[in-house]
Amino acid sequence: MRRAALLAALAATLVVPCAAQTAAPPESFTSQDKGYCIACHQLPEGAGPRTRADLGPALTGERMRALGRAKVREVIEDPTRANPDTVMPPYGRHRILDAAEIQRLVEFLLALP
Secondary structure (H helix, E strand, O other): HHHHHHHHHHHHEEEEEOOOOOOOOOHHHHOOOOHHHHHHHHHHHHHOEOOOOOOOOOOOOOHHHHHHHEEEEEEEEOOHHHHOOOOOOOOOOOOOHHHHHHHEEEEHHHOOO
């Protein structure tokens, strides 16, 4: 089974309904044909769809702000620079996401509670 299909099947079983959301994640965060971050990462309660995904670290505003805008962008563009063994795809280097989509993700992540 292709990796994307496997992640999609896994994420479909992990999404839990969320009562109230304070901010809508960018389409690339939840879209299977884009970043599909929700397949591996959890958001703070109320910031987007709840999942039981734990392949990647939980994404919290405090953690994102500690990393800083440039580092968050770098990790999205090509996480293999920081960790050659990561399973996270290099969204920018492989042109899965364009610069504007990466920018929207960075701003969303930095604004998380």
